Amino acid sequence: MKSHNLLEMLSRTVKRFPERTALSWEENDELHKLSYQRLWNMIRDFAFGLEKIGIRPGAKIAVIAENHPRWVISEFAVLSLGATSVPIHPNRHPDQIRKILRHADVTGIITDRYELLEKVKGASDLLQHSILLNGKADGSLGALQFETIIQIGQSIANEEQEWAYPSIQPLDVAVIYYPNDKTKTEKGVLLSHGNILNNLQSFLYVIPYTKHDRLLSVLNLSHPFERIAGYLAPLATGAEITYIARDANWVKASKRIKPTLFSLSPVLVHTIYEYLNKQIQSSPAKKFLFQHALRQAEKIYGLKRKGYNWSVPSSLQLHQSLSQTLLFAPLQKQLGGRVRFILSGGAPLNEKVHRFFWCINLPVVESYYLTECASVISATNLSCPQPKTAGKPLPGIELRIQADGELMIKIPQVISGYYKIPLSDTNVYTNGWISTGDHAEMDADGTLHNLRRKVELDPQKAVLPTAVHKEPMAGFSP
CATH class of the missing domain: 2.30.38.10 (Luciferase; Domain 3)
Structure with a gap:
């Protein structure tokens, strides 16, 4: 039976391969790993934490960060609440980001760059929440740390609160994409859970991913092609995704990571x-x-x-x-x-x-x-x-x-x-x-x-x- 939403798709993989590695990442010259079950638990905790601070169904939340497991956790948590993800490449010009935040009616930002919060401060009167994926948050900007949201969520999860994701329908909007084009008009492409799942299913029918694959993620997760080929397809099949540091040479890194797949741009x-x-x-x-x-x-x-x-x-x-x-x-x-x-x-x-x-x-x-x-x-x-x-x-x-x-x-x-x-x-x-x-x-x-x-x-x-x-x-x- 086909999944109704992206969370249901991931939950099925978790049930099939709870102990297999879902995500791995390099940090301090070590490769850290996160199993599918642990990934699911962190998504749940982060989701409950987001809900506690006021994220509601229909809210638009921007994810602006480099590739990392916390990016994946953040977006799935946002989607699980019936909210909408607005993925933005962190290297886009701050003026472009400010325009997107205003046009998309974004109420929350999840980012790994504190300086970005400074640059987009006041971009929209609707902005209420700022979350830093790493580093310490400065209280002057009202930003919360990733760990803080997780801790809030864990206290709620322990009370066995009901998770809202099963009620999300295929026609519900999951993502708003803003293509990086040269036009002055902001154009946010709406993609529903059903849109994405249909494309994912067609893609996997043609491209043979397996649970034994390891994909080295290079394109930023805000890229539409990476969403299907380098993000959702591996997670739908029980494969592993590996992320490396922002400043690492990804070609040389592949020698030690030993990937079986790459999803890349022609360049x-x-x-x-x-x-x-x-x-x-x-x-x-x-x-x-x-x-x-x-x-x-x-x-x-x-x-x-x-x-x-x-x-x-x-x-x-x-x-x-x-x-x-x-x-x-x-x-x-x-x-x-x-x-x-x-x-x-x-x-x-x-x-x-x-x-x-x-x-x-x-x-x-x-x-x-x-x-x-x-x-x-x-x-x-x-x-x-x-x-x-x-x-x-x-x-x-x-x-x-x-x-x-x-x-x-x-x-x-x-x-x-x-x-x-x-x-x-x-x-x-x-x-x-x-x-x-x-x-x-x-x-x-x-x-x-x-x-x-x-x-x-x-x-x-x-x-x-x-x-x-x-x-x-x-x-x-x-």
Whole structure:
């Protein structure tokens, strides 16, 4: 049976894997771990503490912090009370943050930066609560410490107070996203529990996460793609998420963390490429051996691109096996030696970069996401390299190319729209179809490629023919 809300989704994982590690983080050169049961208990305690200080259903609470288990605890606690999370990247300009706080009617801020509280002081008359995730709070700003809220909640939890989360419905708003665009108009995208859960279920149907996975979280948790790929998908499957210090080199950290998955932006995937390529170029002999090995691997790559039924000659298989043992495996150990695949969300990767990862047996799954649709729309196949594409739509998602080349999307559930802006007042939603603002081309099988922003197109170029593709729900249980 499908979960009604995000808390119910997490509670099911907790019941299945109470003692498995949910979250881990580096602090003072040590790796600390939090089990699923302990995570659940801390969410409950923090939620009861928030309720005690006055957080009520419908309240808008901003979470502005670096990646850390306390970010996860804070948001789930907020959601469990029927309140709404407003995630904001901590590196956004203070003026932008102040505008968001005002527009979203935020009544509480949860942050790991005391100086931020100083900068947004007085941003809105509605602001009543400030909570610091670490460090000491200055009474002059009325901020409370994370530990204080936990202690308040524990005293209430011991009295076996009823937790409100089972009453939260799929249509209840969970998150308000404010995209970091260049327009002066504040646009808060509303996402309900149902929106997010539907996208999460479609995503996991295509992308194989397991309870044995460990994901190194790099993108900030306020990022829409990270919410699905790097935050909720691991927690829905019993996997482990690891966070590192803000100033740590995440590529080098992966060698000691030994992740099996990454969820990254194309820029960050390119960072790994440059790091590994530097290892290859470290000596003339190593460079020569890798160049030869990669040339042979590219032949296999070419066969894989043709589809499942193309057999690989035994001579190439032998060469690839030797290359894996002598060259590729040591290179993979620079990332910990356990990476199964890398998820990339956003613009298509450079084909050279895409091909490199597949050739050294580190497949990259590329995807296209849209915040209005709760994130991931399409993804490439893990078994077959598809360079310069965004893959096929996830189950239940329908795509259409307009006559002018714009990509339109229809999702199984109704989108929630924008905060304070009725959908009828926008040109985003028409007869169930969502305007993406992106232009694309689509093959007969539904594969998206040549994605680019609509504003970047030359208006003199010929328009594309209309095409429609819907990914069937077969084998996909709601």
